[in-house]
Amino acid sequence: MSLSSHEVLKIAHLARLSIDEARVPDYARDLSNIFDLVEKMRAVDTHGIAPMAHPLDAVQRLRPDAVTETDQRALFQSIAPQVEAGLYLVPKVIE
């Protein structure tokens, strides 16, 4: 499998990652090599085999639908890059 520079840029966009333009060919080469490794799976017949999402095939535990958390907004926002009046600040989204 060979990923093009265009495909690498598309993946980077989907992942919301800026990558150095000059490094795009390196990423294309490395990711292509990795997917070549991954391609070995294709030769295996897995028809009818249930996918295994959890090693012990466990399911999520449920708990009563009751409030257990207290408001810690000030604490959590104390580590945010930019906040004002209890709000996270980001560049303007809507003109």
Added chain:
Amino acid sequence: MHTFSLAQLRAGLDRREFSSVELTQHFLGRIAAHDRLLNSFVTVTDDEALKAAHAADARIAAGSAGPLTGIPYAHKDIFCTQGVRTTCGSRMLRDFIAPYNATVHEKLQQGGAVMLGKTNMDEFAMGSTSESSHFGITRNPWNPDCVPGGSSGGSAAAVGARLAPVATGTDTGGSIRQPAAFCGITGIKPTYGRVSRYGMIAYASSLDQGGAMGASAEDCALLLQAMAGFDPLDSTSVDREVPDYRAALDADLTGLRIGLPREWFGEGLDAEVARVLEAALDEYRRLGAEVVDVSLPNSELAIPAYYVIAPAEASSNLSRYDGVRFGHRCEAPRDLEDLYKRSRGEGFGEEVKRRIMIGTYALSAGYYDAYYLKAQQIRRLIAEDFRRALSGVDVLMGPVAPFAAPAVGQMSEDPVQMYLSDIYTLSVNLAGLPGMSVPAGFAGGKPVGLQIIGNYFEEARLLNVAHRFQQATDWHTRVPAAFA
């Protein structure tokens, strides 16, 4: 004091031969003297450690000490610690101070253990060499030109050089066992769900598992005892009693059935490593064990399956780093998309970006079935292989890595070569089984680890099997000359 076992340290503290403050100062002194070379710590917490040591001494004096009260340890910098930064080896979290404690940290603190500092690691635990940290590479105490393994390389190097008696680690694809092997120490990755993942920064959530690293199986048993147990804060934590690991250590091994996966002893395994493992198996025969051949036919598929599942889960887990709520934020973003992209682009290193992109692609529209679903099906084949192999034997034994510690820079240039070297450890995480690495000898002057794998929740058996070997051998007591 730095060559004492935890049992000897406990006895020394309880008999007032030394105080926790003296013990802590001793290890802090060793870190100050040696860690410039090794770079095994990202953050050394001198002040906090001495404060904790004073509190431990008071607790010992009051007669209310637990097994780890006053015992220093090194903490992998992936466990969130209130008041002390948790970097995960990343620029993204360079100044991150968690607003809460990981459950593991909470348990160790309540037990009165003394944290010496936070250890270096591959960025976000993605790597097998500890070369991808934003805080520089960590070096192997047995040979500073070699890597300590990864991702828990800082913890392994610190214990290997006896800069800390024990350390925490995490293992998603071998990150406890492989660095333990490379640094000549003992490490145990428990069954998935045995140790709480709460506050342990997520890489691949269906594979991540915390565990213990120390000189010996006995030391690991004591540390794991304090770390393990059900935690309602982790939805995948298993509600099952934790047995007394130390009580089970001495059980006789006569009649123990050891399975050797024949696929693990073929091509690709270094001849000298194979010779060390053969000698270790002879030792087990002398201890009364029987060694038989077993098969793990889908062994090679562990690499492709892992390198889809882990990056897929990582791409989802790491989407939380958005430059908005915490972590690195770029300067003067033009718009929201620019904020996301540049904050993440600047905050993450190369290997993390590669894995996020692999995962993003594997989960993208039209590819999900071909990659993620297929990998999960193969994961079941691999788990079934282990179930069959373990049905006729008590434990499996084999290599941890195909070779002893490689030179710095040798592996990190080519990600595929690095991934291939994880062949013997990945499948254990995919199956969710417990696995250990035990020092078994040397190849070319570098330590070699023996891997021991057991059935689900049989940590006590693994520690017993490792402990009896360590009663008969002294590999685990060897310390590199420069750190004696």
